[in-house]
Amino acid sequence: MSIDKILQYQEYDMKYIKLENELKSSQEAKKVMAYKQAGQQSIDNLTRMNDVADHTMESLKKSMASLEETSKQIDEINNSELKDCDEKQLDYFAKQLEKLEQKLDELEREVSRGNKELGEISVNQKKDFEQAAKAAKAYRAATDAFNELKKKMSVEAGALSKEMKAISSDIAPQLMERYMKVRANKRVPVFVPLVKPNGCGGCGMEIASDTLNKLQEKKIQECPNCGRLIYIKD
Numbered sequence: 709m710s711i712d713k714i715l716q717y718q719e720y721d722m723k724y725i726k727l728e729n730e731l732k733s734s735q736e737a738k739k740v741m742a743y744k745q746a747g748q749q750s751i752d753n754l755t756r757m758n759d760v761a762d763h764t765m766e767s768l769k770k771s772m773a774s775l776e777e778t779s780k781q782i783d784e785i786n787n788s789e790l791k792d793c794d795e796k797q798l799d800y801f802a803k804q805l806e807k808l809e810q811k812l813d814e815l816e817r818e819v820s821r822g823n824k825e826l827g828e829i830s831v832n833q834k835k836d837f838e839q840a841a842k843a844a845k846a847y848r849a850a851t852d853a854f855n856e857l858k859k860k861m862s863v864e865a866g867a868l869s870k871e872m873k874a875i876s877s878d879i880a881p882q883l884m885e886r887y888m889k890v891r892a893n894k895r896v897p898v899f900v901p902l903v904k905p906n907g908c909g910g911c912g913m914e915i916a917s918d919t920l921n922k923l924q925e926k927k928i929q930e931c932p933n934c935g936r937l938i939y940i941k942d
């Protein structure tokens with residue numbers, strides 16, 4: 709069987725693959741990826757900061773509750789009737805009051821710290837929201853540019869597909885199937901000539917004499933090393 713047809717098919721297919729690779733490695737494709745990642749990064753940051761903010765808010769609530777409770781205790785001591793107390797009791801109250809006031813100071817510092825933290829988080833969140841919005845906008849623009857490029861390339865790709873489809877009707881289905889199988893493994897070009905005396909035209913590996921004998925007989929043999937299809941012409 710002559711393999712000229714499938715070699716012709718392969719020629720178009722290689723152009724098609726080249727186009728695909730050009731699209732995949734284009735600046736436009738890279739930008740789409742980069743802005744997508746940047747957007748994701750901002751969203752991750754925001755999610756993390758929300759967790760931190762929730763946690764800080766919880767602590768702050770607890771500190772506020774303690775603060776209220778401590779203030780109440782101080783008020784109770786201050787408002788209590790002290791006229792019947794002896795010196796020992798007064799001394800005790802004074803000490804209690806001192807302790808509570810210390811606690812109050814501490815809690816006030818805690819609340820102030822929590823407020824400051826929440827303020828900082830809020831500033832960072834605003835920044836990340838802005839960045840996320842920017843990335844989303846840039847992502848949309850990059851996607852538009854990518855689709856524009858894809859559309860342009862698809863004219864050429866469509867023409868190649870049409871040629872391939874026309875040729876493939878002259879190719880034995882079994883041979884086509886073998887071709888597609890190797891192509892799917894990204895071993896392209898699939899068909900490679902024998903490099904005399906016994907080298908694979910794809911990977912350069914020397915092939916054993918039994919494979920070489922089969923190649924002489926069947927004109928097509930799979931390279932045991934790279935899996936491409938080595939051919940010889942009549």
Ligand SMILES: [Zn+2]
Nearest residue numbers: 908911931934
């Ligand atoms: Zn090979």
